[in-house]
Every structure is written in C-alpha cells, then in structure tokens.
Amino acid sequence: MKQFLPVIFMVLWSPVFAQSLPRVAIAGLGIESSTFSPARTEEPAFHAKYGQEVFGNYPFLKDDNAPLRSQAVWLPAVIGKSLPGGTVTRQAYESLLGKLLDSLKKNGPYDGIWFDIHGAMSVVGLDDPEGDMIIRIRKIVGPKVLISTSMDLHGNVSKRLAENTDLITCYRMAPHEDAMETKERAVRLLLERLTNGKGKPKFKAYIPVPILLPGEKTSTRIEPGKSLYAAVAPAAAQDGIIDAAIWVGYAWADEPRNHAAVMVTGDDKQKVEAAAKDLAMHFWSVRNEFEFVAPTGNLKYCLDKAIASELHPFFISDSGDNPTAGGAGDVTWTLQQILKRKEFDDLNGPSLIYASIPGPDLVEKALQVGVGHEVEGLAGAMVDHRYAPPLKLKGMVTAIEKGDRDAEVEVVVKVGTVSVIVTKKRKPYHREADFTRLGLNPRGADIVVVKIGYLEPELYAMRADWLLALTPGGVDQDLQRLPYKRINRPMFPLNKNMPTPNLSVRWMRAADTLK
Ligand SMILES: [Zn+2]
Numbered sequence: 001m002k003q004f005l006p007v008i009f010m011v012l013w014s015p016v017f018a019q020s021l022p023r024v025a026i027a028g029l030g031i032e033s034s035t036f037s038p039a040r041t042e043e044p045a046f047h048a049k050y051g052q053e054v055f056g057n058y059p060f061l062k063d064d065n066a067p068l069r070s071q072a073v074w075l076p077a078v079i080g081k082s083l084p085g086g087t088v089t090r091q092a093y094e095s096l097l098g099k100l101l102d103s104l105k106k107n108g109p110y111d112g113i114w115f116d117i118h119g120a121m122s123v124v125g126l127d128d129p130e131g132d133m134i135i136r137i138r139k140i141v142g143p144k145v146l147i148s149t150s151m152d153l154h155g156n157v158s159k160r161l162a163e164n165t166d167l168i169t170c171y172r173m174a175p176h177e178d179a180m181e182t183k184e185r186a187v188r189l190l191l192e193r194l195t196n197g198k199g200k201p202k203f204k205a206y207i208p209v210p211i212l213l214p215g216e217k218t219s220t221r222i223e224p225g226k227s228l229y230a231a232v233a234p235a236a237a238q239d240g241i242i243d244a245a246i247w248v249g250y251a252w253a254d255e256p257r258n259h260a261a262v263m264v265t266g267d268d269k270q271k272v273e274a275a276a277k278d279l280a281m282h283f284w285s286v287r288n289e290f291e292f293v294a295p296t297g298n299l300k301y302c303l304d305k306a307i308a309s310e311l312h313p314f315f316i317s318d319s320g321d322n323p324t325a326g327g328a329g330d331v332t333w334t335l336q337q338i339l340k341r342k343e344f345d346d347l348n349g350p351s352l353i354y355a356s357i358p359g360p361d362l363v364e365k366a367l368q369v370g371v372g373h374e375v376e377g378l379a380g381a382m383v384d385h386r387y388a389p390p391l392k393l394k395g396m397v398t399a400i401e402k403g404d405r406d407a408e409v410e411v412v413v414k415v416g417t418v419s420v421i422v423t424k425k426r427k428p429y430h431r432e433a434d435f436t437r438l439g440l441n442p443r444g445a446d447i448v449v450v451k452i453g454y455l456e457p458e459l460y461a462m463r464a465d466w467l468l469a470l471t472p473g474g475v476d477q478d479l480q481r482l483p484y485k486r487i488n489r490p491m492f493p494l495n496k497n498m499p500t501p502n503l504s505v506r507w508m509r510a511a512d513t514l515k
Contacts, residue, residue, distance in 0.1 A: 022194040034326030048079070113148070120156055120326075163509055203268075203269050204265050209280050260283060292468055321451050333472055335380070377393060399439045
C-alpha cells in the first residue's frame with residue numbers, strides 16, 4: 001500500500017495544483033520597418049517560432065527548471081522577430097498573424113498573455129499594425145485576460161495599443177543591453193498581478209510627447225538621454241506604481257502614431273499621474289539638447305579625417321542605410337565613393353574593411369572560383385538603387401563562410417587595400433567575431449566602415465575614433481530631408497518654435513470597459 005500512496009497523491013493533487021497556476025500565452029511579431037525605404041519584408045524574415053520552440057528565444061524561460069517556467073502553465077503561440085527592414089507585405093503579416101491567432105484559439109482559455117513586440121512595424125496598406133494585432137488577439141481571448149506588452153523604446157504606442165494592453169513596458173537602454181531584462185520584467189509583473197489577485201492595474205497613464213528624433217541622437221550612453229532614462233527605474237520602483245516607460249518612437253515611418261510617448265501603470269492614481277507627468281516634462285525640457293552620439297559629417301569629410309588620423313581603428317558609420325534601423329542595407333553609394341579614392345589603390349595605403357553589401361551575383365561567382373582567386377561580379381542596389389547603381393566589384397577572394405542565419409553565405413573580396421564583405425543576404429555586423437570569422441582583424445585595420453548608426457558595444461569598445469557619416473538611404477539621419485506627410489504636427493524639431501504641448505495625462509481605459 002505504501003508505494004501506492006505517492007501515486008494516489010499525484011493523481012489527486014497534480015490537476016488541482018495545475019489549475020492553480022495561471023494559463024499564460026506568449027505571442028508577438030516584431031520588426032522595425034522603414035516606410036522611406038523601397039525594401040519589402042516577407043514572412044521568412046521573421047524566423048517565426050511555434051509552440052514549445054518559442055522558449056528558445058528567451059534565456060529566462062529556456063530551461064524547464066527556470067524559475068519563471070514553474071509559475072505558469074505556458075501556452076506559447078507564435079513569436080516572430082525580423083531584422084529591421086522595409087515595410088512588411090500584407091500577405092506576410094496576415095499569414096503570420098493568422099497562425100498566431102489560430103494557435104491562441106486552439107489553446108485557450110487564458111489568464112494572461114505576454115505580448116512581445118518591437119512596436120515599429122509598418123505593413124503595406126495598414127496603419128498601426130501592433131494596435132491591429134492586439135485588437136484581433138482581444139477578439140479571441142476576450143477583454144478580461146491580462147495582457148503584458150514588452151517593447152523596444154524605438155517602438156510607437158498608439159492609443160488603441162495603450163487601451164488594449166494592461167501592462168506595458170520598454171527598454172531603458174540604447175543600445176539595448178537590457179533587452180532580456182525588460183522582457184523578463186514584463187513576464188514577472190504579469191505573473192505577479194495574476195497570482196497576487198490584483199489583476200489589471202487600476203490606472204494607466206498615457207502621454208504622447210510630440211518629439212521625433214533619430215535613435216542616434218537619443219542614446220542613453222550620453223546626455224540628455226542618459227539622465228532622462230535614468231529617471232525611469234526610480235519612478236517605477238515607487239509603491240503604487242507597477243511600471244513606467246518612455247518611448248523615443250520610430251522616426252522612419254510616416255503615421256500619426258510616430259512620436260515619443262510616456263506610460264505609467266499602477267494602482268495609486270496620484271503617483272501614477274505625477275510619475276508620468278514628470279517623465280514627459282523631463283523629456284520636453286531637454287528636447288534642445290539631443291545631439292548625435294558621435295561627431296557627424298558628410299562622407300568625404302569622414303574619409304578625409306580617417307585617412308589623416310593617427311588613431312586606428314577609425315570607425316565610420318554608414319548611417320543612412322543602416323539595416324538595423326530599417327534601411328535596405330544594399331545602397332552602394334558609400335562603397336562606390338570609397339573605391340573611387342586613390343588612397344586605397346596604393347598597396348601601401350590605409351587598410352579599410354567595409355561591412356557590408358549584399359551581392360548574390362558576386363557571392364555565386366566567388367563560390368565558383370574559390371578563395372585565393374580573382375572574382376568579378378555585381379553587388380548591391382537590388383532593392384534601393386535611388387542613390388547609386390549595382391557596383392561592379394573586381395578583386396581577390398580572401399574568405400568564404402557559409403551558414404550564417406542572416407547572410408547565408410559571406411565572402412570577402414579585396415579591392416586595393418579595401419576588404420569588402422559581400423553577403424548573399426543582408427546582415428548587420430555588430431560583433432568582433434562577425435569579422436574575425438572571416439579572417440578579418442578590425443583591431444588591426446586602419447579604417448572600418450559599417451552600415452550602422454551608433455556603434456554596438458563591442459565595436460564601440462574597440463574604436464580608437466569614430467565618425468557618423470550622414471550618408472543617403474532609407475533611414476537618413478537628417479530627418480529634415482524626409483518627406484513626412486502624415487505625422488502629427490507640430491512636431492519637434494521638425495517644426496521649430498512650436499508652442500508648449502499638452503503634456504497632461506490621458507487616462508487609458510481597460511479593455512473590459514471599452515465599447
Ligand atoms: Zn531599438
């Protein structure tokens with residue numbers, strides 16, 4: 001009889017125990033996509049994960065014995081994360097969202113949903129896709145389910161997103177070194193509210209801030225972004241407040257929702273209101289102090305400086321076509337200008353690494369000839385050829401690597417003293433290993449030119465000097481050059497000397513009180 005006791009115990013108690021855990025879904029699609037780029041994003045770019053695969057995206061949920069795993073019955077639906085890019089096709093959006101909604105339908109009911117998004121998705125012919133997504137999720141799960149949304153601080157918060165989510169937060173660091181910490185917080189707060197019986201926050205304060213700035217001016221490494229974002233955690237830590245967040249917003253899309261925003265959630269109305277107003281007024285009061293994270297100039301100025309400098313490696317950001325902000329990543333203009341310079345023809349000239357340009361034609365030809373042989377082929381300007389045509393590259397193949405998730409095949413072609421990384425598909429180069437894998441040594445190079453905005457941490461740490469080149473492309477850093485038609489006006493700094501905006505709290509209703 002003894003050995004049957006534990007069995008009976010398990011049979012009797014495990015369902016009861018399981019019922020006491022909240023049932024939580026994980027769902028969301030994330031991309032930052034520029035409407036000023038001719039590029040289009042298709043479904044495969046999202047590398048969607050389904051069901052149990054979803055856990056693999058999150059270190060704090062990955063292991064079966066991760067502390068947060070045991071606190072809920074997890075029902076992961078679909079998570080899709082794309083590199084930034086062009087506007088998502090309607091077909092890709094509907095297909096992915098359709099699978100997400102089907103999965104939610106199949107596995108319900110739910111107590112909570114963790115809605116993990118970026119917040120700056122653009123879809124052909126559809127405004128505010130994240131608002132559309134959450135409304136369609138609500139139609140399936142109902143208004144009572146607690147939804148916790150985690151976002152990038154470069155995302156946009158529309159009124160319908162603010163109304164339909166219960167908890168909401170975003171990163172507090174740019175570059176986003178706190179990305180996983182933010183997601184974990186969104187999950188932890190969701191589980192807390194589900195298990196402590198408090199449920200939906202009593203108050204959600206939303207303040208749209210009519211400021212639109214590029215991420216390259218709002219890094220939290222330097223002022224005034226540093227102090228502004230440093231104020232978020234103390235605001236959120238107060239009793240009666242659940243979370244607080246500031247969104248810089250996304251500057252390369254043209255919709256009414258593209259602007260900065262503040263949100264604070266909590267149960268103490270006065271504290272929620274005061275915290276939201278303080279953060280919004282802080283943002284407004286420092287609006288004139290935002291500068292680019294590095295000295296800027298046109299490309300000629302940056303190359304002249306780098307060639308003359310004694311400091312190496314000298315980094316130059318080819319910022320207008322930054323693929324991690326939504327540029328096509330295949331604008332050839334900058335590389336064309338570099339290859340025209342005589343200094344790089346001379347084998348005693350400065351060494352330069354260019355990262356990178358997609359060129360499936362050249363990659364194919366390099367695969368045929370192999371390392372150590374000369375190759376000639378076309379690269380770039382298949383998507384964004386507004387500034388320069390496809391580039392004919394002729395040089396020695398020094399490396400070929402296969403298997404990268406984004407690039408698929410990477411080839412290094414040496415032209416004079418310039419090592420050009422050519423990829424089959426576009427890929428951002430953010431880490432030292434991205435270069436060393438290809439036999440390149442960025443620390444030993446005189447100049448490194450990267451399609452990037454602000455340097456990611458590893459590159460930032462190795463730079464001897466750095467200039468941000470204001471090059472043309474779908475994410476032109478000079479916002480005055482962009483043809484906005486639909487953003488709200490007036491908008492700082494596009495409209496100079498605008499009057500002080502209304503920075504009072506807009507109280508957002510909970511989804512179960514919406515009509
Ligand atoms: Zn971001």
